[in-house]
Amino acid sequence: MNLLDAHCHLANLADVMNVNLLLDEAEANGITRFASSALRKCEVEWYLSHPDQRIAFSAGIHPNFDECDLELADIVRLCEQKQIWAIGEIGLDNGNPEIALQRKQFSQQLDLASDFRLPVVLHIVGHHSEAYDTLKKYPLSYLIHGYAGSREGYNQLKRLNAHFTISSRIMKEDKIDLLKAVLSDKRFLFETDITQYYIKETEPNPLLRLNQLIDTCSSSSGISVERLTAIQHQNAKALFKDFVL
Ligand SMILES: [Zn+2]
Numbered sequence: 001m002n003l004l005d006a007h008c009h010l011a012n013l014a015d016v017m018n019v020n021l022l023l024d025e026a027e028a029n030g031i032t033r034f035a036s037s038a039l040r041k042c043e044v045e046w047y048l049s050h051p052d053q054r055i056a057f058s059a060g061i062h063p064n065f066d067e068c069d070l071e072l073a074d075i076v077r078l079c080e081q082k083q084i085w086a087i088g089e090i091g092l093d094n095g096n097p098e099i100a101l102q103r104k105q106f107s108q109q110l111d112l113a114s115d116f117r118l119p120v121v122l123h124i125v126g127h128h129s130e131a132y133d134t135l136k137k138y139p140l141s142y143l144i145h146g147y148a149g150s151r152e153g154y155n156q157l158k159r160l161n162a163h164f165t166i167s168s169r170i171m172k173e174d175k176i177d178l179l180k181a182v183l184s185d186k187r188f189l190f191e192t193d194i195t196q197y198y199i200k201e202t203e204p205n206p207l208l209r210l211n212q213l214i215d216t217c218s219s220s221s222g223i224s225v226e227r228l229t230a231i232q233h234q235n236a237k238a239l240f241k242d243f244v245l
Contacts, residue, residue: 001229004033004236005210006165006189007089007121007145009196010055011036011043013206016196023054026207033236033243034207035143037089037121039068048083056243058086058121060109063102064093072108079116085243087113088121089145092131099127103134110138119239121145122162128153135160143239146193151178158185163235165191168209171216183221189232189239190214 010019023034038044038059047057059078062068078084090109092102113120119141124131128149135142135157142162147154148169158164166188170179182188192209199206218225236243 001030001226002032002233003030003210003214003229004035004189004232005031005192005194005207006035006143006232006236007167007191008034008036008194008207009039009043010034010194011038011046011057012040012195013199014046014050016199020050022205022207023052025205026210027054029208029211031207031210035085035121035240035243038084039065039070039089041069041074044070044074044078056085056240058084058088060088060090060121061105062089063091063106063123064096064125072105072112075109075112079112079118084118085240086119086121086143088143089123090120091123092125092127093123094126106134110134110140113140114138119143124153124157125149128156132156132160141239143189145191148175148178151181154178154181158187163187163189163239165189165193166213166217167191167193168213171213171220176220179217179221183217183223186231187235189235190217190228 013019034055036055036057038057039062059075061070087109122142122144142160144162145165146167146169147164164182190213194206214225214228
């Protein structure tokens with residue numbers, strides 16, 4: 001079985017762990033593809049200097065990550081050089097009070113995605129209606145990562161040409177209705193969102209969380225692992241195109 005981690009931060013993890021070894025072990029456990037995000041200039045450099053057919057990377061100016069030092073010109077260059085599969089993660093986040101700057105960077109990057117016909121990986125925390133009103137103006141394909149907001153927000157965002165990731169954030173008791181809705185709509189992929197900030201000392205390979213996540217999702221929903229991964233596979237084919245599983 002070939003599995004995809006639809007959203008992670010391998011270059012960020014590489015600051016503190018030997019990612020090549022982690023990737024080999026993950027591959028031996030069936031996780032063979034990683035849609036990984038770059039949010040710092042040094043992370044872009046890591047992806048460019050570690051080409052690996054298991055990894056497709058995206059890059060973006062994050063709405064709420066202080067260490068993000070990417071500038072629009074960096075993203076433009078990566079688009080021109082056809083290095084990235086998507087723009088992101090980008091979006092709006094109510095944890096950052098600088099809303100005017102977020103709006104400007106969000107629109108600039110959506111314009112860029114339109115110009116280069118690239119999908120967009122979205123980080124949306126709060127501001128769901130505003131994000132929806134902005135996103136619907138673009139004829140783009142979206143991967144809404146880590147969504148754990150309200151059902152109303154979900155119902156609005158799903159009207160877009162969007163896929164959603166299932167992460168540990170919606171495996172909690174108070175998110176069960178949202179998880180059920182995401183599962184029944186069958187527009188999902190699974191993600192770890194792993195970064196160096198989320199690792200635990202007792203965990204030798206955090207990439208293997210993807211297997212645990214799918215197992216947990218299967219036992220709480222009653223849907224078999226095979227069925228869940230088959231749906232993810234279909235969605236990945238639609239979203240990634242050249243990035244073959
Ligand atoms: Zn992320």
